Amino acid sequence: MDENRKSSHSHLFRVRLWVEDLGSGRSEWRGKVHHVLSGQERYFRSWKELQEHMQAALGEAGEQDRPG
Secondary structure (H helix, E strand, C coil): CCHHHHHHCCCCEEEEEEEEEEECCEEEEEEEEEECCCCCEEEECCHHHHHHHHHHHHHHHHHHHCCC
């Protein structure tokens, strides 16, 4: 299997998480996901947003692998 074909079937995401101080003793988890191969980055405030972004990135990559 050549290197280009291998890379189209694997993905690398970097996820950064931190606690954001909202004031008045409140805080919230925040995050940033980076799809390393495409360079796309997205901030998120919920696990659902993270999941949706990653699924979209995987779906877009799958579309590129399809012929025609």
